[in-house]
Amino acid sequence: MVTHIIWDLGETLTTPPNGRMDEKPLTEYPEIELREHVLEVLESISHMGLKHAILSNTATSDSDVVRNLLKRLHILDRFEYVFATKSELDPAIPEKPDGIVYHNVLDALEIKPHEAIMVGNTWDTDIIGANRVGMHSIWLQNPEVSVRKDFDEKVNTPPWIVPVWDMKQVPTAIELIVGYGGEGDME
Template identity: 70%
Template sequence: MVSYVIWDLGETITTPPPGGMDLKPLNEYPDIKLRKNVDEVLKTINKFDLKNAILSNTARSDSNAVKKLLKRLGVLELFEYVYATQSELDPNIPEKPDAIVYNMVLDDLGIKASDGIMVGNTWDTDIIGANQVGMHSIWLQNPSVSVRKDRETKVNNPPWVIPIWDVDSVPKAIELINSCV
């Protein structure tokens, strides 16, 4: 049974830094905000007796910088676990969609892939990566934030991939996934 909802950060729960990449630690960008209704959705998920976690590809931000950002945004206490890859500027560091990153997070959380749901806006990293390790996923397809370049990789079903329009739909998508497992 699903026990964790694992969130991407930029363009999924927060607005991005200027230019889209964190060229300095994310907590040093005062203009980064939570996307609309994210705090309410995170609280709803906690009411479902599920835990929230973060898995985000970042350039300069480590997990502590992301925690500082989440604290400033008033939602750090809603997350049990935060991991930032610091990989976007170094091709030698694993990042989503690499299975090693997903498996490390699953191991740290002490769960099987089928016990997690990945929520993200990028098909190529968030959704395909989760799918390939056996995690369910919720794809935030809002055209203003959704990214898809990989049209070749085949998707396994199950695990389930649920497309949604905005973050408000995450609780219903979780209920749908839970009804199928």
């Protein structure tokens, strides 16, 4: 049964910093805001009985910085767990789509891959990474934020990948995956 939604942060839940990469800690970018409809979607998903976590590739921001950003945005209390890779400037540090970062989050939440759904905007990291470890995913394909470079990567089904074009569609996509009662989960 699905119990958790694991969110990407940048360009999924929040707007990006100027320059698109966190060359300094994310908390030092006052322009970062929540994307439209994020609050109502988080609330709707919580009412479904699901918990939230974050798994984000970042350049210079660690998990504490991301928690401070979420606190500034008044949503930190909605997340059971927050993990930022601080990897984008150091190829030696694992990051999405590497399965180890997904498993680190799943282990911290004490859940199996089929008990989580990844929501993200980047095919090559968020979606393929989740697929490789056995997690369902929702691909936010808003043309302003969607990223896909690898068109040759094969996917496994299940787990399911559901595309959405607007943040407001995420709860409906979750219902499609889980059958809104657990009927669609993988065991």
